[in-house]
Amino acid sequence: xxxxxxxxxxxxxxxxxxxxxxxxxxFAMFDTEHPIEISGTVKEFRFVNPxxxxxxxxxxxxxxxxxxxxxxxAPGIMARQGMTANSLKPGDPFKGTISPLHSGEAxxxxxxxxxxxxxxxxxxxxx
Amino acid sequence: xxxxxxxxWTxxxxxxxxxxxxxxxxxxxxxPAFEGQWIRTGPIERYDPTxxxxxxxxxxxxxxxxxxxxxxxxxxxxxxxxxxPVYSCIPEGMPRAMNLILPMEFVIKRNxxxxxxxxxxxxxRIYTDGRDFSQDEAPSWMGxxxxxxxxxxxxxxxxxxxxxxxxxxxxxxxDASGVPMHKDGQTTxxxxxxxxxxxxxxxxxxxxxxxxxxxxPWTVMKTMRREHNAIWVxxxxxxxxxQVNIGNExxxxxxxxxxxxxKKDQPPPDxxxxxxxxx
Numbered sequence: 001x002x003x004x005x006x007x008x009x010x011x012x013x014x015x016x017x018x019x020x021x022x023x024x025x026x027f028a029m030f031d032t033e034h035p036i037e038i039s040g041t042v043k044e045f046r047f048v049n050p051x052x053x054x055x056x057x058x059x060x061x062x063x064x065x066x067x068x069x070x071x072x073x074a075p076g077i078m079a080r081q082g083m084t085a086n087s088l089k090p091g092d093p094f095k096g097t098i099s100p101l102h103s104g105e106a107x108x109x110x111x112x113x114x115x116x117x118x119x120x121x122x123x124x125x126x127x
Numbered sequence: 128x129x130x131x132x133x134x135x136w137t138x139x140x141x142x143x144x145x146x147x148x149x150x151x152x153x154x155x156x157x158x159p160a161f162e163g164q165w166i167r168t169g170p171i172e173r174y175d176p177t178x179x180x181x182x183x184x185x186x187x188x189x190x191x192x193x194x195x196x197x198x199x200x201x202x203x204x205x206x207x208x209x210x211x212p213v214y215s216c217i218p219e220g221m222p223r224a225m226n227l228i229l230p231m232e233f234v235i236k237r238n239x240x241x242x243x244x245x246x247x248x249x250x251x252r253i254y255t256d257g258r259d260f261s262q263d264e265a266p267s268w269m270g271x272x273x274x275x276x277x278x279x280x281x282x283x284x285x286x287x288x289x290x291x292x293x294x295x296x297x298x299x300x301x302d303a304s305g306v307p308m309h310k311d312g313q314t315t316x317x318x319x320x321x322x323x324x325x326x327x328x329x330x331x332x333x334x335x336x337x338x339x340x341x342x343x344p345w346t347v348m349k350t351m352r353r354e355h356n357a358i359w360v361x362x363x364x365x366x367x368x369x370q371v372n373i374g375n376e377x378x379x380x381x382x383x384x385x386x387x388x389x390k391k392d393q394p395p396p397d398x399x400x401x402x403x404x405x406x
Contacts, residue, residue, distance in 0.1 A: 028203040028206050028208060029206040029207075029390065043382075046367060049361070049362050049363050049364055049366045049367065050362070050366070050367075051367075053367060053369065067382050069380075069381050071369060074229070074360075074362065075360050076229040076245055076246065077228075079358060080358065080360075101206075101379070102205075103206070103391050104391065106381070107387065
């Protein structure tokens with residue numbers, strides 16, 4: 001089983017996940033400037049408020065296995081874009097780009113690629 | 128005496144039956160089609176949806192409150208939350224609630240119009256019965272709102288809801304970047320809700336905030352679209368909030384419910400009330 005933490009910078013633009021890409025709170029505790037890619041196995045997916053939580057079992061390059069806790073968007077945002085409590089199941093392989101915690105602990109924020117926080121249409125001019 | 132007696136009777140009737148507006152029959156057809164689910168358009172969590180977040184909002188803050196905002200941003204840069212209280216599940220309050228992270232709906236009744244907001248299960252109660260502002264009600268995050276239905280075109284139907292909200296409770300900010308409100312809690316928010324004239328599935332909310340942290344009233348336009356295939360999702364913030372506030376610091380919980388630092392090299396909370404030798 002391929003459980004690896006690839007702690008290398010990921011050169012991508014995370015849509016709306018800068019330090020002020022917000023919902024319930026600022027994402028300031030997450031290092032959105034230096035996203036990393038992790039891969040492992042889904043241990044748990046909680047479709048809960050104020051943020052859904054994804055727990056991924058990851059084996060680091062040092063061989064140590066850790067549970068990474070990832071804050072995801074609120075169920076109200078994800079449900080409207082097709083995700084459900086069963087979209088991620090225990091045992092599913094996981095590979096994704098996350099914004100890790102500034103503290104260096106095994107955690108971060110994760111926005112599933114299908115989630116767009118600004119998909120509600122343009123700002124219309126008042127008439 | 129007959130006159131005194133009549134005055135007393137009139138007063139008693141008024142007390143029992145409420146303000147004059149409350150006595151008018153409720154004719155649903157006179158009200159605009161505000162029913163259904165309304166979803167924010169544009170980016171998430173902006174007071175002014177037409178401008179970038181944080182400093183990009185160009186909030187007209189006084190120098191004192193600009194300095195407070197800069198201090199918030201400095202804390203955010205270190206991984207903190209600044210003065211933003213919402214991470215600990217305190218409601219956004221007004222006017223931030225109208226940033227509309229998640230959808231809302233109107234419930235229009237004879238004496239009151241309600242706005243139910245999915246996010247954090249916030250509820251706005253707008254009295255439209257002609258009353259004046261309460262003088263002795265405790266402040267609240269959603270405030271005390273008085274509304275007035277207006278027939279601007281003389282069509283015999285209301286087309287605008289004007290709302291004034293006062294008596295707001297602190298702490299509040301305009302957004303999660305920590306654009307601050309004045310600590311005196313004297314904020315007044317005035318709004319005008321109305322439908323687009325050519326597209327009734329577009330709703331506008333012109334919001335003007337009066338606050339002593341501002342150099343001038345700050346007016347923005349919120350635009351919402353009606354969702355015809357609405358779903359509603361319960362939003363109870365305390366269900367699984369991983370963000371923990373202890374003293375003046377915030378920490379994060381891991382999957383086992385253990386406390387983790389949220390900032391690099393963050394000291395642990397003071398454990399002096401715990402017997403460490405029992406570990």
